[in-house]
Amino acid sequence: MPGKTIKFPPDPERAVEAYGNSLYRLCSVMTGNKEDAQDAVQECFLRYITKAHDFKDSEHEKAWLIKVASNICRDTLRKRKHQSFLSLDDIRNLAVSEDNAQILGLLVSLDEKYRIVIHLHYVEGYQTEEISSMLDISRAAVKKRLQRGREMLREIYKKEVNGDGF
Amino acid sequence: MDFDKIRPAVESIELSDKQKEDILNACKGRKRKFNYKPLATVAAVIVVTLVCFGLNGNLFGAKLADEAENAALSDIYYTADDMELYNGVLGDMPVEDNKFVNQSTSVTAYPRQIYTIIPSAFSDLVDKSEFDEWYSSATVDNGMMIVQFVEHFGIGKADFEKANAAYALELEKIYGEPASVNPEKGKEHLEIFNSDIVYSFDREVIDGYYFSK
Numbered sequence: 518m519p520g521k522t523i524k525f526p527p528d529p530e531r532a533v534e535a536y537g538n539s540l541y542r543l544c545s546v547m548t549g550n551k552e553d554a555q556d557a558v559q560e561c562f563l564r565y566i567t568k569a570h571d572f573k574d575s576e577h578e579k580a581w582l583i584k585v586a587s588n589i590c591r592d593t594l595r596k597r598k599h600q601s602f603l604s605l606d607d608i609r610n611l612a613v614s615e616d617n618a619q620i621l622g623l624l625v626s627l628d629e630k631y632r633i634v635i636h637l638h639y640v641e642g643y644q645t646e647e648i649s650s651m652l653d654i655s656r657a658a659v660k661k662r663l664q665r666g667r668e669m670l671r672e673i674y675k676k677e678v679n680g681d682g683f
Numbered sequence: 684m685d686f687d688k689i690r691p692a693v694e695s696i697e698l699s700d701k702q703k704e705d706i707l708n709a710c711k712g713r714k715r716k717f718n719y720k721p722l723a724t725v726a727a728v729i730v731v732t733l734v735c736f737g738l739n740g741n742l743f744g745a746k747l748a749d750e751a752e753n754a755a756l757s758d759i760y761y762t763a764d765d766m767e768l769y770n771g772v773l774g775d776m777p778v779e780d781n782k783f784v785n786q787s788t789s790v791t792a793y794p795r796q797i798y799t800i801i802p803s804a805f806s807d808l809v810d811k812s813e814f815d816e817w818y819s820s821a822t823v824d825n826g827m828m829i830v831q832f833v834e835h836f837g838i839g840k841a842d843f844e845k846a847n848a849a850y851a852l853e854l855e856k857i858y859g860e861p862a863s864v865n866p867e868k869g870k871e872h873l874e875i876f877n878s879d880i881v882y883s884f885d886r887e888v889i890d891g892y893y894f895s896k
Binding site: 541635 | 686687688689690691692693694695696697698702703705706707709710711799800801803818853856857869872
């Protein structure tokens with residue numbers, strides 16, 4: 518429903534149905550486990566029903582939710598006090614197959630700042646300018662992080678599976 | 684190397700119907716069950732007092748009072764906003780965790796969210812690896828996180844206030860409302876640090892200011 522203004526107060530049932538999976542994926546990739554991801558999504562929707570405002574259209578609304586969710590995930594990572602050590606079991610619990618678990622494992626092994634731009638670009642399909650606006654960083658920084666994120670994914674993959682591309 | 688495989692792998696992750704239901708229940712304030720016995724007790728005492736005095740303490744009044752007290756002490760559901768109002772805490776703060784309770788007050792109190800966080804506007808003031816190393820051992824048991832951060836890294840008040848202003852802008856961008864050191868009740872997410880309180884370095888003053896009663 519792009520183009521249609523969304524007035525406050527918002528409708529959580531519609532929003533959870535429309536954006537719940539997207540936010541859950543983002544939070545899963547960012548936090549690396551189901552429980553933290555669900556908590557983050559829940560917190561995001563709680564802020565949505567109490568703190569959101571009118572939105573120009575559904576894309577504006579989704580961008581707001583993604584921004585809030587990414588901030589909540591950052592706080593979660595900081596509270597957890599370690600960002601990199603995620604267990605394989607956590608990753609397997611997130612994925613429905615071993616192949617998917619392998620790719621998710623590569624993704625969540627990236628530093629958080631690369632992970633989120635890779636996710637927003639390759640999963641959500643956002644372009645540099647949109648990601649720049651969502652994360653409040655320059656377009657050049659988004660491009661650099663995308664490039665560096667790709668390089669790191671290749672490097673990690675080579676180390677893990679001896680060089681056959683995925 | 685095929686980066687297009689990232690999308691289907693991540694898209695295999697979906698919320699179950701149960702998870703969606705849990706989230707919606709939380710949004711409706713039904714799932715966020717909060718047993719705030721001190722409040723319930725106060726409510727019960729008020730009801731008991733009114734009924735006893737209103738009906739001259741006769742048996743009928745006493746029975747009504749008992750019923751009222753039982754009702755008040757039974758399961759009470761609060762909306763998320765109620766929780767925020769009473770606790771100053773919303774989200775994944777462990778509100779039942781006694782280590783966050785300010786024991787110096789007679790009424791159970793909890794720190795507002797700002798007591799436990801270090802926004803990136805502040806952590807960006809120092810080297811990331813040094814920050815991560817410090818943060819891995821820091822705990823809110825030792826007091827307000829930002830105060831510990833300031834003390835550990837020797838952040839000057841001028842730099843602190845600049846970071847605080849940047850944090851205020853960040854909050855305003857996210858929520859579309861101005862942030863302040865003293866937001867109205869229910870808008871604690873818009874709270875920024877009070878530099879005078881932080882730089883008092885007096886835990887009693889700081890806890891007195893940031894714990895909601």
